[in-house]
Amino acid sequence: MxxxxxxxxxxxxxxxxxxxxxxxxxxxxxxxxxxxxxxxxxxxxxxxxxxxxxxxxxxxxxxxxxxxxxxxxxxxxxxxxxxxxxxxxxxxxxxxxxxxxxxxxxxxxxxxxxxxxxxxxxHDPDLLLTVQEALQRRALEQENQQLLGQVQAQNQALSQLNQTLEQRVQARTAEIEQINDMLEKAYEELNENFLVAVTVFSGLLEMREGGVAGHARRVASLVRRMGPHLQLDDRALQEVYLGALLHDIGTIGFPDRMLGKPLSLFSPDEMVRYRHHPKDGEAALMPLARLHGVGRIVRQHHERVDGKGFPDGLEGEAIVLGARIVAVASDYDDLIHGALSERPHSPPHALQILHGGIGSHYDGRVVAALEAALAEPDPEARDDDLIEATQLRPGMVLARDLLSAKGALLLAAGYVFEERVIRQIREFVTGEGVKLTLHVRRTPLAAPGLAPRLAPARSPRDEGAFHA
Missing domain, CATH: 3.40.50.2300 (Response regulator)
Incomplete structure (x- = not known):
């Protein structure tokens, strides 16, 4: 009931x-x-x-x-x-x-x-056991739910952390890329300024009375044109180029009477001194770690492949390729400008002389590379505009190096003219009463002053005359 x-x-x-x-x-x-x-x-x-x-x-x-x-x-x-x-x-x-x-x-x-x-x-024991099991199951379910909630929360936190980490990685990567770009640009600018400084210094060596104006730059230009025919990579070509610019640095201590004097007219004492200048040149470059390879080129550019050169009597492949290249280019320029004999030789005759020295003085591959380079159009003789100094305008880009009458570099090719320099050049032309013509690119590549390669601490007024 x-x-x-x-x-x-x-x-x-x-x-x-x-x-x-x-x-x-x-x-x-x-x-x-x-x-x-x-x-x-x-x-x-x-x-x-x-x-x-x-x-x-x-x-x-x-x-x-x-x-x-x-x-x-x-x-x-x-x-x-x-x-x-x-x-x-x-x-x-x-x-x-x-x-x-x-x-x-x-x-x-x-x-x-x-x-x-x-x-x-x-049955009491069975009922108690049933209730106990049910409560244990409930506790397990609650624990599972808590764990599931914790896992979900951790997964969400991890997802947010990953997203944040990805964003931070992307931001850091972009920052590193920006820094790398800045460093690369800074390195390029430093390298360019270094090359300009070497070019200026090379020109200073030739400013002494009796010096052969432009010899080092002409040799460097030939070397640059020969590089592709010898499969030189950019780094090797730059080293040989610098070696060409500085190959006569050891002559800086020569007395004036030796400068510009043909080798055939050297006295015995002068010849002894001349044969020592490759060592002096290497020693002058030793403090600069970046130029140690260049120093070897300078020391060896008077060696001969038959072992009868100086100062060390090296033979064949023992002479670094850069020195063999500079030797051919330098002797070719000396031949056509009269530095090796009392009279200059024509380019074909100079090449004939070089061919006669293959196997004794010169590496045949290098002579062939010079001949191939000379057979090609001169890249510096491209179709640029030739203008007078009075026609210069801001933003115009110099197409060829601007040199003094003695061969010193005043402005390097690629310089973007700005008003201050234009005014300085015009004042010089007006004051000295000279005519100055320059090669400029037909299409300016940059705004005024953005990419200068100006030879430092020189003024058009310092040299008395220009040519470009």
Whole structure:
């Protein structure tokens, strides 16, 4: 018989850490029996006499497990547990049912998703074990949810970190690329200024009385044209080019009477001094680590492939290729300008003399490279505009080196004219009453002053005359 049941009762909580159970049955005797079973186990026990009362308790406080009878007036256990699933899915759900209620039990399983159903009359140890297992499952599910939440949070944080890291890497990469571009441009500018400085210094060697103006630059120009025919890479070609510019640096200590004097007219003492100048040239370049390779070219450019050259009597491949190249280009220029004999030779005759020295003085491959280079159009003789100094305008680009009458470099090819320099040149032309013509590129490549290769510390006024 069903007895009256109070609306609901809340037992005092069990010791800290115990789970909270909600027991729902319309029979007070059943509820009291369940309470006596669970309280000694440390659970907090809540009692309700109907499904509506159970829902009210659930709305007011958290519950870990709900144990409900199947047969109750108004709202049966299947309907009640289905509502619990909808409103409080975190609570585990158990059903007390009789054998005659199998159809309703199946409905409770399907709609309420109960953990287990317990048949009446129950066996106390089995019921306690069932509740314990259900609570353990709930604890595992909660732990899994917490772990899943932590993993999701960590994944989100990791994703944000990766995104931030990618952005930082991209920003850092862009910064490094910008720095590399700046360093590359700075290196190019430094290298260009270094080449201009070497060219200026080479020109200064030829400014002394009796010096052969332009010899070093002409030899360097020939070397540059010969490079592709000898498969020289950019680095090797630049080293040989510098060696050509500086190959006579050891003559800086020669007395004036020796400068410009043909070798055939040298006295024995002068010849001894002349044969020592390659060593002096290498010694002059030794303090500059960047020019050590150039120094070897300077020292060896008077060696002969048959071993009868000076200063070391090197033979064949023992002579660095750069020195063999400079030797051919230098002797060719000396021949056509009269530095090796009392009279200059024509270019064809000079080449004939060089051919006669193959195997003794010269490397045949290098002579062939010179001949091939001379057969090609001179790249410096391109179709530029030839203008007078009075026609100069800011932004015009110098197409060929501007030299003094003695061969000193005043402005290097590629210089972009600016108003100050134009004014200085015009003042010189007007004051000295000379005519000055310059080769300029037809299409300016840059704005005024952006890419100057100006030979430093020189003024057009210093030299007395220009030619370009």
């Amino acid at each position: 069903t007895s009256a049941v109070p609306t609901f009762s809340l037992e005092s909580r069990a010791p800290s850490g115990g789970a909270t159970l909600l027991l729902v049955d319309d029979e007070s005797g059943v509820l009291n029996a369940l309470r006596r079973l669970f309280r000694p186990q440390g659970y907090t026990v809540l009692l309700a006499g109907s499904g509506a009362e159970g829902l009210q308790i659930l709305a007011e406080q958290p519950v870990d497990l709900v144990l409900s009878d199947m047969r109750m007036p108004g709202m049966d256990g299947a309907q009640f547990l289905a509502e619990v699933r909808q409103r409080h899915p975190q609570a585990m759900r158990l059903l007390l049912t009789g054998y005659a209620d199998i159809g309703a039990t199946i409905a409770a399983i399907n709609t309420g998703e109960i953990h287990r159903y317990i048949a009446k009359p129950w």
